[in-house]
Amino acid sequence: MRFMLNGAVKEVATHPAARLIDVLREECGLTGTKEGCGEGECGACTVLIDGEPVCSCIIPVAQVADAEVTTVEGLNGEHPLQKLFMDEVGAQCGICTPGMIMAALSLGPAPTLDEVRTALAGNLCRCTGYSAIYRAVMKWRGMTAGDTPGSAVVA
Ligand code: FES
Numbered sequence: 463m464r465f466m467l468n469g470a471v472k473e474v475a476t477h478p479a480a481r482l483i484d485v486l487r488e489e490c491g492l493t494g495t496k497e498g499c500g501e502g503e504c505g506a507c508t509v510l511i512d513g514e515p516v517c518s519c520i521i522p523v524a525q526v527a528d529a530e531v532t533t534v535e536g537l538n539g540e541h542p543l544q545k546l547f548m549d550e551v552g553a554q555c556g557i558c559t560p561g562m563i564m565a566a567l568s569l570g571p572a573p574t575l576d577e578v579r580t581a582l583a584g585n586l587c588r589c590t591g592y593s594a595i596y597r598a599v600m601k602w603r604g605m606t607a608g609d610t611p612g613s614a615v616v617a
């Protein structure tokens with residue numbers, strides 16, 4: 463089957479019921495997407511499908527046929543939110559970080575703190591605490607006010 467992966471066409475020969483996270487990590491070699499619970503509860507495995515954050519541990523790869531999948535590697539380490547997570551010390555072990563960042567990309571411009579909390583409500587962090595994460599996201603959206611949701615992926 464075929465889908466768009468980080469802006470390029472990707473073809474994989476795998477069982478349609480294979481989990482998207484396994485295809486990304488094992489077949490595509492993109493290990494930035496992390497597995498936490500494996501049950502759709504922690505958000506560590508969040509990627510964007512057609513711009514919407516989803517848990518890749520509960521998505522069969524068949525569901526992304528002809529869709530556009532964006533993983534943290536698609537940001538090339540150059541997205542301002544990645545730098546802000548470092549500047550604000552929004553990561554310690556880093557397991558939750560790619561999922562947090564991908565989930566935050568769906569936020570619109572200048573969100574309130576409550577909107578940030580809601581956007582990241584499905585993403586659990588066991589070690590950093592949420593204040594630094596929220597601060598990084600708020601600073602990023604302040605910096606890029608005027609973006610539309612989704613355009614931030616390539617900001
Ligand atoms: S690993 Fe997918 S939601 Fe926890």
Ligand code: FES
Binds near residue numbers: 556557589
């Ligand atoms: S930085 Fe360790 S779980 Fe969030």
